Amino acid sequence: MLAETRGPAEPLSSGEPWRTSTAGKDIKRQRDGKRQRKASSRQSCFLGLEMRPELVWEDWDLRREFTKTLVLKNIHNKLRKLHVRPPASKFFTTSIPQTVVISPGTSLTVPITFRPLQRCEYEDSIEFESKDGSFQVCLHATIPCRALEVPDSVLLPLCAVQHSVHTTFLLRNVSKLQTHFQWECSAPFKLSPEQGLLKPGQECDIMVVFQPQEALVYQQHACCRFGEQEDKVESCCTVLLQGLAKYPFLQLRSPAAKDEKQQSGPVLRFGSVAVGRSLQKHFEIFNPSPVTESFSLSRLSDEVPLLGSEFSCDVSRGEVAPGGSVQATVTYTPAVVDTVSVEYLALKCRGALNKSQLKLIGNCKGPKVSLSSSLVDFGCVEEGGAVMQTLELLNSSPVEAIYQLDLDCSGHSVFSIQPASGTVRPHSHTILKAVYRPTQPIAHHRRVACLILHRDPMFLDLIGTCHSELQKPAILKPEHLVLYKLSWSRRMDTPDSDLAKEQDHIAQLDQQGVLCPLEEQSTQRPDSVGTVSRTPMEEYYQSCFGFMDPLSCSSSSSPPHVSVVPSELLFNHKMPSSLPTASPSSQSVSITNHTRGKLSLVWTAAQDSPFSVSPSSCDLAPLKSTSFRVNYDPKQLHMLHAVQLECFAYNKDSFQIQGPLLCPPWCVTVRVIGNSFQPGKEHFIPCCSLKPPRVVFPAFSILSYRTALFQNCGDLPLTFCLDHSSNPALAESLSVVPGCGLIKPGHHQILTLRTTPTEDGAKEGFSLHLQLNAAKNTKELTVVSVVEKPSVSLEGDGSLYFHPTAVGSGTQRSHHIRNLSRIPLRFQWSIPEPDQKFISVEPDAGELHPNESSVQIWSFSPLAEETYTLKPTLTFWPIQTPGCNMSQLSLKVVGEGCKGFIEAEKTILDVGEILVGSYRSIEVPLVNKSPCPVSFCLSVQQTLLDEDLIYALASVPSALKLDCERGTIASRSKLLVRSTLRPRVRAQYLWTISYQTLNASGFVLSPPQTVCEVRAKGVFPILKVIDACGGGSAGRLSKLHLWKLFSLDSLNEKLLCKPSPAELTYRTPTRHSLRSCPDIFTHAMLDFKFSAAPLNSDPSTIVLIFHNPGSIPVDWAFLFPEDQEIELEYWAETGEFSSMELYQMKVQDNRLFSISPRSGTLLPGQQRAVHLSYSHEFAGTDRFPVVFKLSYGREILLNFQGVTVERSRPCLHLASKQHVFTSVTIGDCAPPIQVYELHNGGAVPVRYEVDSAALSQLQEDNFNHPVLCCLNPQGEVLPGKMAMLEWIFSPLQAKMYHMDVPIHIQDGESVLQRFEGCGVNPGAVGSKNILSESMSSKPYLQRLPFPGQVALLSEDSVSLGDIPVNSRSSRILFLTNVSHTDTVHYTWDMTEHEQQVVQIHPDQGSLCPGESALCVLNFTSTDYPTCYQLDVICQVIKEAELTRYHDALQRWEDEKQRQQDEFNITDKHLTEGQRVLIDEELVATPVRKGPPLRKYKTLPPISASSSGETVGNICTKFTRAERRVLREAAKVWRRPEPPQPALLHLGVTAHSHGLPEYRMHFPDQFNKHYRCLQLVKSQQPEATSSMTSLPAGPPSLKHSPERDIVTHVLTSTLWSILDDPNFTDTLINLPFKPITYRLPDTGPSHCSSTPSSTAPPPTSSHPTAQPLRLLSAREQREQHNIVDKAGTAGRPAKTQHTPHTEHVAADMCEDVLLNALQNLMMEAFRGELDLTAHPRSVILPPASTRIRRTSNATAEVETENRKEPAGT
Secondary structure (H helix, E strand, C coil): CEEECCCCCCCCCCCCCCCCCCCCCCCCEEECCEEECCCCCCCEEECCEEECCEEEECCCCCCCCEEEEEEEEECCCCCEEEEEECCCCCCEEECCCCEEEECCCCEEEEEEEECCCCCCCEEEEEEEEECCEEEEEEEEECCCCCEEECCCEEECCCEECCCCEEEEEEEEECCCCCEEEEEECCCCEEEECCEEEECCCCEEEEEEEECCCCCCEEEEEEEEEEECCCCCCCEEEEEEEEEEEECCCCEEECCCCCCCCCCCCCEEEEEEEECCCCEEEEEEEECCCCCCEEEEEEECCCCCCCCCCCEEECCCEEEECCCCEEEEEEEECCCCCCCEEEEEEEEECCCCCCCEEEEEEEEEECCCEEECCCEEEEEEEECCCCEEEEEEEEECCCCCEEEEECCCCCCCCCEEEECCEEEECCCEEEEEEEEECCCCCCEEEEEEEEEECCCCCEEEEEEEEEECCCCCCCCCCHHHHHHHHHHHHHHHCCCHHHHHHHCCCCCCCCCCCCCCECHHHHCCCCCCCCCCCCCHHHHHHHHHCCCCCHHHHHHCCCCCCEEEECCEEEECCCCCCCCCCCCCCEEEEEEEECECCCEEEEECCCCCCCEEEECCEEEECCCCEEEEEEEECCCCCCCEEEEEEEEEEECCCHHHCCCCCCCCCEEEEEEEEEECCCCCCCCCCCCEEEECCEEECCCCCCCEEEEEEEEECCCCCEEEEEECCCCCCHHHHEEEECCEEEECCCCEEEEEEEECCECCCCCCCEEEEEEECCCCEEEEEEEECECCCCCEEECCCCEEECCCEECCCCEEEEEEEEECCCCCEEEEEECCHHHCCCEEEECCEEEECCCCEEEEEEEECCCCCCEEEECCEEEEEECCCCCCCCEEEECEEEEEEECCCCEECCCEEEEEEEECCCCEEEEEEEEECCCCCEEEEEEEEEEEECCCCECCCCCCCCCEEECCCEEEECCCEEEEEEEEECCCCCCEEEEEEEEEEECCCCCECCCCEEEEEEEEEEECCCCEEEEEEEEECCCCCCHHHHHHHCCHHHHHHHHCCCCCHHHHCCCCCCCCECCCCCCCCCCCEEEEEEEEEECCCCCEEEEEEEECCCCCCEEEEEECHHHHECCCCHHHCCCCCCHHHHHHHHHHHHCCEEEECCEEEECCCCEEEEEEEECCCCCEEEEEEEEEEECCCCEEEEEEEEEEECCCCCCEECCCCEEECCCEECCCCCCCEEEEEEEECCCCCEEEEECHHHHHHHHHHCCCCCCEEECCCEEEECCCCEEEEEEEECCCCCCEEEEEEEEEECCCCCEEEEEEEEEECHHHCCCCCCCCHHHHCCCCCCCCCCCCCCEEECCCEEEEEEEECCEEEEEEEEEEECCCCCCEEEEEECCHHHHCCEEEECCEEEECCCCEEEEEEEEECCCCCEEEEEEEEEEEEEHHHHHHHHHHHHHHHHHHHHHHHCCCCCCCCCCCCCCEEECCCCCCCCCCCCCCCCCCCCCCCCCCCCCCCCCCCCCCCCCHHHHHHHHHHHCEEECCCCCCCEEEEEEEEEEEECHHHHHHHCCCCHHHCEECCCCCCCCCCCCCCHHHHCCCCCCCCCCCHHHHHHHHHHHHHHHHHHHCHHHHHHHHHHHHCCCCCCCCCCCHHHHHHHHHHCCCCCCCCCCCCCCCCCCCHHHHHHHHHHHHHHHHCCCHHHHHCHHHHHHHHHHHHHHHHHHHHHHHHHHHHCCCCCCCCCCCCCCCCCHHHHHHHHHHHHHHHHHHHHHHHHHC
16 A cells, blocks of 8 residues: 555555455555556557557656656567647647557657646647557646555564564655654554655555454554654554464363363372482473463462472573474472372463463382391300301482491491391392301300381391300390390380389399380389380380480480480580590599499400590499599501490399390490691592481471481592580580481491471571581581471362352362471361251361362252351361361351253244154253252153054153253253153154152152253154156146056155054165065055057156155155166076066066166155156057155055057057046036046057947936936047047935946957946035046146246146036136247147137137247037037147257259259169268157167167168178168158157136036035137027027127227227226216216107017027126116117117127126236236235215215206207
8 A cells, every 4th residue: 555645645455354464456546536547567468559658757857858668569560650639728739639649569658748837737639540449648847746565455464462472564655755754553563663754655564563451353444644744744554463362272282181181281290209319200282272372380379489490490491382382391309208299280371361380299118128137146156256147238218328337347336237238129128147256255146236217217136145265155046135125025014013113133143034225114104004115216215325416315204224315425626615624545444333233344345446435334323423544555557547346234133034034235336537737737639429418307396306418429448426516405405416426438327317396496407517527528418397287278268159059959169278387287177066967078087298288079969048158177187196286267158949940942842844764963051040050850742643642651652762861950040951852653642741849869759841842743754746747648638637548646645644653664675585576565556557558659758746845855766677686696697587577578678668766855845846758669468667755755566557658550549447427416406427438559440439338228227317328429530639538427216326337449449447436415515516537537737847837828728617508717827938948849749629718819820939828718508418528738848849840841842853953864774873862750669769689589670760860779780681681771852741749738727617506515616607608509408499590690709800800999998998097087977967868758659558569578599597687677668669660670670689688798708807917917927017016095075075066967967968859
């Protein structure tokens, strides 16, 4: 689009929506409101000359000349001479001559000069003219102006709501002036840049940004204002911006979403993942919408877990294309064993209406480790010896297990296990080698802890006994250890009474030989009834702290037997400030005996160890303590040392006792580390790792344990020591074991942390420092120990609202609760007992992992119409502390109970007709207008109504099946209930659908209530034959005759009946028989008679019009025997055929009977023409069974019958063997004449004679009364014609007569015809007496032409009904040419008998394509009652065929004349000669028609066609004789035959009655008929006319040219009179005028002489009928008197002809009126007159005026009457 500053900008057309206009196309320039074309360099060609279509001057100034040249190039091959008309204005001039000549291939240059005088636009043209035409070249001078070129519209891509898209378009300055522009546009469109400056010819890309906020279709004009300066804009242009916004929608798809049904959205389950390992899973973000969408993924909770999120996603934001998806990966790395991690990823998309979230859940799985044996028995070993045992460390989990044995394997223990630490792979084991090297002859027992990372420690019992030559203590066995543990547990369970008895014993050894510590009795509370078992972690801590753990001793009731203090010694390490700064070379440890017996203490010494204990052994009294010195004497400098010293305490006496009462020794250990670095010497630089760097304790206020892995990653050993200097208070709340130690290169140390979290702990945690290598190197471990209170949030701020619910029913709603704490919780809903009958929840209890949401389904069931407010309680507590720290929350539940009901949108649903046995799906709309949902149960009750017959409900199963009998309809909504109908019987169905409301449990609440009724009618497919037409040999048969031949009334009756079950054996056409004569499953049989025709005549063709009057489609088929036979293989055929099978094979092979089409489908109301044909190829009678099958309907056997007569044989073909006469009243003096048709189906005339003997016998049997009389018992029927036998049936009694009458045929066989007639009483015939059944059986009215029919009658049958004798009736018919190309000629062909009563005008004529002609049918009944049954034929032939015939005939006659005038002298040896002309066609066998002949059949005789062409379509090869015959036939030229016309049949039926009978039975109809007497001919043999004796009077006007002239003259005269306004005024005054020809009063003498001189009145020539009178009796007398006074009384001959004169006037008047009506009908048919138009109202003058005019007219008439006598 191009916009300029001149003139207002023309608004842009929006054009078609969503079509982008291209910039630069359809450029328009606006100047003073007019549209101007842009200069084009494109060449145009006209008259062979190539030139530019216009010349444009753009840059010009005043007072100067500007010249442009116009080049004309002759590209034609002829010389061009042009006359030039120069420009009309003086501003454009040229010096070219008026006439120029341009040779082919040359050019002519025309200079045109432009001289402007003012600043404006100029337009002109120069014209060139030649003999072939003229053309112009436009001259245009424009003013430079600012113009911008922009597209008409800009279509932006689809955009999501709250997103943005952009596109660009080109803004171009097409002018030669500098232009400022500024855009004006409103949201949601934004243009950039909004303003700018464009130099001449400069372009600028304008970006359009589309930011919709709602899902709408946006169309907005952006206005661009431009001008010379920025603040002064002179013009504007607009661009239509179009955009479509849609709401974004994203879906989360997880791999398990297809297998699991999640109520709260998709879930990504990771399952069990090993601690420290990672597992990745994927999910997709799918975009099903047509717009590109941006999204963001974030955690649902903003708080980051203390350990950090264990889930990580690689996608946090992005875009998804339409129909595309983005795959996101989530990594799960668990850190805490046996915990379940739950997080939610929220998918956010701007503008989206839905919110999606993905649940991430996984649990951390730790190692599962076990020892193959918990005890290793080394047995008895000699001093100085060693014994090795092996055991397995099994890892049965898929998690790698890291273990460490708390045992010094460097020689400071009698026991050693290798490897002491390491890793056990998943589902594998490690073999441990345990060695026992005793140094002293005592029994040894040590319980060694096996530390497992992330698990509780395991314990291994090592026992062994050492014997020397001098000392052989009792051997310690495993059963001793078992008995010791058993007695110890029993002592812990000892009641107070038993404990008091034991206090009396002073012996240190109890009855079982077990030493009991003193604290055991003092700490046992009187109310204690059970033991407090120690956990593995507590036992391990006791052993590490030398059994003096303050937390364990205070919390456990199991005091130690021996304890050591301190349990750890540090040498040459920097110590806390509370200790001396320098570490001495020896330190003391104290061992306490807590038992009542004397103990012996023995330290295990190691050779070459820098650490030693003195004394190495001693005895310790009961309840006493002793001290030992631990010396550190390193042998090398700059070394790190660490050992675990071992001391065994045992009772000497106990080991001297043999038997089961042996107490094992106890072992205490002291962990010692030291270094030999000199002061100032740099220590080893450690290289280590600590996993995890952050240890989080459970948020419970209970003693908790955690483990960490401290690994030496370097090549040098390192020592570590817990440093409490930074936080001294930490030592009291947090314990770490071991507190010190040495880690070899590549080895690790498992640290165990213990604390009790407090509420005042810092959420960010505190740091724990480990001093490395006794230097400034430290390793930090963050410890988080905070107590959290259980916290649960309720959805909806603690409120839950139910929508109104029907009383007695229930509704459900989901509700979310979420655990906001880090504590796994268990919850329980508590509903007050009175409220439990209204609400319930599922599940009512469960577990909530940290950060997990749970969905509960609440059910509400009101019992009354009221509002309920209920408050259930949620109780929750930590899973680790059941029954403690319980919290509660209340939920407010609000619901309303109301009454619900449903109804149908339509109380009665009429489905219509349904095919029996078929299915039909319907939808029953149910409407719930109540404010609550209604749960319902539907039931159906069926009733069958079939013509007042009600079937039993149990006899027929229900034909209506509901797809959903139970359901729920939302409040104020509609539900479509799909149903399936399958009627099983042909009946009227009535289904009553009722509903019952249901409660929440699905039980019925209310009695059935009717909601609607469904009506349907089970029908079978039906067809009807509505019309029939004959062709070929049956072309002259009337429709009524065809109706009888094919029993179409019976066929229609059977087609409308219900099919029997046998007919439904095969519901559709099926090959079901193995025989050539298939089984017939129907009893319905009919005869289809194809009449009779001579041999080798044209086939008899019948066209039946089938109509589907039902409401369902009908599939129909004509099944030949071969269509029902199963085709067998050749080997399965027997080869033996019966005579019937052979005959049927002959009929099928020769195709004597053919049907086209054989099958089809008719939709409701549709019609289809079916062609039935019978070929007359074999003489005789042919029969062929054809099954007419309607799918899912009737099956009728049609016996096709056709007769082929030899040409020399006479044949009378009867339509049926029985004929029924019209019923006649008994005692009727003039019974009607009835006709019976005889058809000659042969090729020779047939003489017939009715046997009078049978009629005479019938007369004698009926009291010599002629019951049946034939008026023409003898006669002759021409070939192919019909003869009418006239009968008079006069019954004597009111009964049915059966009369068999033989009809003899000369030289042929006689036929016996059965006639039936019924006599009725006189009272039985009323005013509605109809024709006989044979006359009333006529087809339907033809509305559409038959295939190939060129003309169509508006009515193919005229029924005049009951009429009086001597009456004339008229009917109007229209004959229409249905062809669009051919002109046709028509002629009405009537027999002499038909012409006596029927006249049709015009009797012939022509019709152009599509033209119609009005034909008037006049029917005049005779003077004797007759039953008329006429078939009037109209012959129609195409004009083109006539033309061809006349041309061929003219050529033939010319050839004939030439042969008569010329003669040739030929040689006898000359083979060629002239063609032989044959004037008459020889009787020869025509060429065979139909399919090719089969094998072994003789060839038919060969004849020549009418055109003289060689017939070669029978066989591909001919014999020599056949070729000779063909050559001879080619020499014969027969006289052309006229074309065969198409025949249209018009059936005319009537029943005339005598006048007395007609007046008696039809009194209301008598005066509606006009009687015409002058044309009536007497039919009674005995009737004579009295008029024959009279002399001939004036001739009556017959149907002649004179009568037509008079008729037309009178018609014109009447129309002129009616149009005369004076005549209208005369009609107003006519009632007030006296009789015009009144006889004047002449005196008494004239009155007396008149009767004697007048002639007697004429008598009617028909005594049985009174003529219709046009004048009254008084008027007749007056006219007679006038005639007599005029001197005519003496001429009786003329007086006697007065009635004829009256009838002539009446007939003429009737003809004039009939002609007027026919003209009106013709005008209406042509559309010139609208018969349905509203009649015009006549406005009469005021009443006073009319009275005045009437009185004046009356006075004038009276005055004239007075003057008349004086004048006469």
